[in-house]
Structures are given as C-alpha cells and as structure tokens.
Amino acid sequence: xxxxxxxxxxxxxxxxxxxxxxxxxxxxxxxxxxxxxxxxxxxxxxxxxxxxxxxxxxxxxxxxxxxxxxxxxxxxxxxxxxxxxxxxxxxxxxxxxxxxxxxxxxxxxxxxxxxxxxxxxxxxxxxxxxxxxxxxxxxxxxxxxxxxxxxxxxxxxxxxxxxxxxxxxxxxxxxxxxxxxxxxxxxxxxxxxxxxxxxxxxxxxxxxxxxxxxxxxxxxxxxxxxxxxxxxxxxxxxxxxxxxxxxxxxxxxxxxxxxxxxxxxxxxxxxxxxxxxxxxxxxxxxxxxxxxxxxxxxxxxxxxxxxx
Numbered sequence: 001x002x003x004x005x006x007x008x009x010x011x012x013x014x015x016x017x018x019x020x021x022x023x024x025x026x027x028x029x030x031x032x033x034x035x036x037x038x039x040x041x042x043x044x045x046x047x048x049x050x051x052x053x054x055x056x057x058x059x060x061x062x063x064x065x066x067x068x069x070x071x072x073x074x075x076x077x078x079x080x081x082x083x084x085x086x087x088x089x090x091x092x093x094x095x096x097x098x099x100x101x102x103x104x105x106x107x108x109x110x111x112x113x114x115x116x117x118x119x120x121x122x123x124x125x126x127x128x129x130x131x132x133x134x135x136x137x138x139x140x141x142x143x144x145x146x147x148x149x150x151x152x153x154x155x156x157x158x159x160x161x162x163x164x165x166x167x168x169x170x171x172x173x174x175x176x177x178x179x180x181x182x183x184x185x186x187x188x189x190x191x192x193x194x195x196x197x198x199x200x201x202x203x204x205x206x207x208x209x210x211x212x213x214x215x216x217x218x219x220x221x222x223x224x225x226x227x228x229x230x231x232x233x234x235x236x237x238x239x240x241x242x243x244x245x246x247x248x249x250x251x252x253x254x255x256x257x258x259x260x261x262x263x264x265x266x267x268x269x270x271x272x273x274x275x276x277x278x279x280x281x282x283x284x285x286x287x288x289x290x291x292x293x294x295x296x297x298x299x300x301x302x303x304x305x306x307x308x
Contacts, residue, residue, distance in 0.1 A: 001273055003300055004030025004059070005293060006186065006283035009040040013048055020049040022290045024056040026297035032059035032157075032186070032281050036096060037067060037103040043076035050084035057087045059281075062140040062157070064095025065120035066105050073120075074127035077135050086134040091157055092120060093140035096213060098235060114149045121153060138184070143215030147173035155182030157281065159210050161189075161258045163271050165222060170276055184279030185272070188257040189286040191265055191299045199292070200259075202285035205241060207257035208248040214256075224255065258282065262299035269303045 005023050007016055023031055031049060035042035042060045050058055060080070063073055073090065080088045094117065097107045110116065121137055128135055136154035141147050150156040150173040160166050166185060175181050188206035190199050211219075211228060212235050219225035231247040253259050258280075260268060272280060286296055 001269060001277065002029040002184075002279045004028055004032055004057075004279065004281045005287055005296070006032045006034060006281050007045070007049075007287055008034055008284055009036075009042060009045045010038075013040075013045065016045060017048060017052050019287055019290060019293060020053055020056070022293045024053045026293060028056060028293075028297070028300075030057050030059055030279065030281065032061070032091070032283075035061055035063050036099050038099070043080060046080055046088065047083065050080065050087070055087075057089065059089045059091060059138070061091030061138070062093050062095060063090060064100060064105075065092050065117055066100060066107065066110065067095060067103070070120040070123035071127065074124045077124070077128060078131050078133050081133045081135060089136045089138060089155075090124070091138040091140050092124070093117060093146065098213070114145050117146070118149050118152060136182075138182075140186070141169070141173070142213075143218055144172055145215075147175075150175055151181050153181065155184055155279065157184045157186045157279075159186055159214070160256070161185060161187035162255050163275060165218075165255070166272070166277065167275055168221070176276065182278045183276050184281060185258075185277055186281040186283055188259075188284055189282035189296075190257070190259045190292070191262055191282065191286065191296050192260075192292075193262045193295045193298050195261075199285055199288065200253075202288065203253060203257050203259045204248070204250070205245050206284050207252045207255075207259075208245045209241075210256045211248065211252045212244070222255070227251075262295065262302055265299040266303040 005028055020031055033042045033046050046058050046060050077090055138155040138157055139150050139153040140157050141150050142159050158169050175183055190203040212232055227249050231244050234244045286292055
C-alpha cells in the first residue's frame with residue numbers, strides 16, 4: 001500500500017518545503033498538494049516542492065474543474081513533468097462547494113456535474129497524451145453521482161476513513177480490483193505515538209468540515225444527516241467555524257477521520273487492504289509539523305512489520 005501526506009497551501013512556502021523534505025526523508029510515497037480559491041495555486045507550490053525533493057511522487061489537487069480550465073490544468077502538468085520528470089499526478093473534481101461559493105461559483109446551479117467533470121478529464125488526458133506526458137488523473141469523489149464515473153479515471157480519492165463507508169463507496173462505484181482503478185482515501189488524520197491534547201480539536205474541526213461537505217445522500221445512507229442538520233444550517237448562513245463545530249457530534253472523528261494511536265494503525269491499514277484500498281493520504285492535522293510527520297513514520301513502520 002502506498003502512503004502519503006496532504007499539504008495545505010495556506011502556509012509559507014518555506015514551511016511547506018520543510019514538511020515535504022521531512023516526508024521524503026521519512027520514506028513516504030506521495031505528497032498531495034491541495035488547492036482552494038483562497039490559497040496558493042497548487043501547481044506553483046508543487047513546482048517549489050519538486051525542486052527541493054528527488055524521489056517522492058507529487059499529487060496536485062483536488063483541482064476544481066469549475067475553477068480551472070482543463071487546458072490550463074493540462075499545461076500545468078506538462079510544465080511540471082518537463083521540468084522535474086514524470087512524478088506527478090492530478091486529482092480533479094467538483095471541489096469544495098462552500099469555498100467555490102465564496103468566489104462566485106455556485107455548484108448547485110450547474111447541471112450534469114458528472115458529465116462536466118468527465119469531459120474535463122477527457123480533455124486533460126488528451127492533451128497530456130499528445131505531449132507524451134505520463135501523469136495519472138484521479139477523481140475526488142464522495143457521493144453516488146461522482147462515484148458513478150470513478151471507473152473512468154486512473155484512480156479515485158475518497159474522503160472517507162471508516163471501513164464501512166469505504167466499502168460502500170467501492171461497491172457504489174463498482175471499483176473492484178479487476179477494474180484496474182487505484183482506490184485511495186484522503187481523510188483528516190492524526191496518528192500519534194504520544195497524544196497531544198491540543199491536536200484533537202484540530203482533528204475535530206477538519207473532520208467536521210469533511211462531514212458537513214458530504215452529499216446529503218451519503219449522510220442519510222449512514223444515518224448521519226439528522227445529527228448534522230443544525231450545523232449545516234449554520235454553514236449555509238456563513239457562521240464561524242467555532243460555532244459550527246460545537247454542534248457537530250464527536251462521533252465524526254470516527255466517521256470522517258483517521259485519528260488513532262500508532263499501535264492501532266497496523267490493524268486499520270490491514271482492514272483497508274482487505275477492502276482493496278491501494279493508497280492512503282493522511283491529511284490535516286497530520287501535516288501540522290515535522291514532528292507529527294515523524295510520528296506518522298513511526299506508526300507506518302509498525303504497520304509494515306510482519307506479525308509475530
């Protein structure tokens with residue numbers, strides 16, 4: 001199984017580079033560089049990271065196809081691969097609905113979302129193929145509609161952590177091993193050797209954001225919608241994250257984040273492997289510091305040891 005780290009691009013480039021170097025030194029397979037409208041442009045950050053690392057594979061995205069034109073995304077990948085070699089992937093999708101709304105993109109008014117995303121993928125792949133660029137295109141998916149097109153991509157990144165949810169998503173998208181689609185998960189994470197209590201609120205905030213952004217069909221499928229109704233209303237009203245998180249059940253840490261002791265990670269990774277998961281991306285707050293990245297490395301070393 002390939003294991004990687006997500007990097008937030010709301011930090012300084014110096015901090016991002018330091019964490020990238022630490023991730024490569026720790027032997028992680030991947031870095032995924034997020035992209036949001038109010039943060040640094042992910043391909044620019046990817047270029048800086050690639051210039052300071054040698055081996056680690058770099059994923060760019062999730063890039064919203066409603067914020068970035070397919071040709072621009074393809075040209076960015078072409079430029080990165082020409083400059084630093086074929087060690088880049090891209091994840092595309094709809095993007096964070098609330099973040100897009102802040103810059104005037106109202107996803108709820110766009111018809112045929114899956115078809116639009118799939119057409120963007122076709123254009124990007126066609127451009128890269130003509131340029132001889134070897135980059136894989138992943139889909140970021142949560143709900144049934146996006147899962148329905150996932151098998152048309154090289155891989156899919158699921159914003160889930162709970163095995164029952166992952167199993168449902170794999171079945172919903174018909175993403176069995178024989179399909180040849182890489183299956184990855186991209187949950188908020190805090191895997192620790194020694195618990196730092198100040199990290200738990202960060203994990204709660206991050207998992208709450210993911211839960212509140214999940215499609216209604218998914219929340220209803222797992223009996224979570226009613227418990228999140230009031231918090232979702234506050235999201236729509238533009239309330240502060242602190243007020244919103246206080247209304248989110250603590251159980252979201254289990255449902256939408258990989259928060260656990262290092263000794264629990266081997267069993268968790270094993271359960272993911274049995275489901276067919278091939279990639280795990282540990283997202284914020286696992287990337288909080290170089291120390292939390294090193295703790296992840298210790299935990300992954302435990303997971304890779306053969307049982308006695």
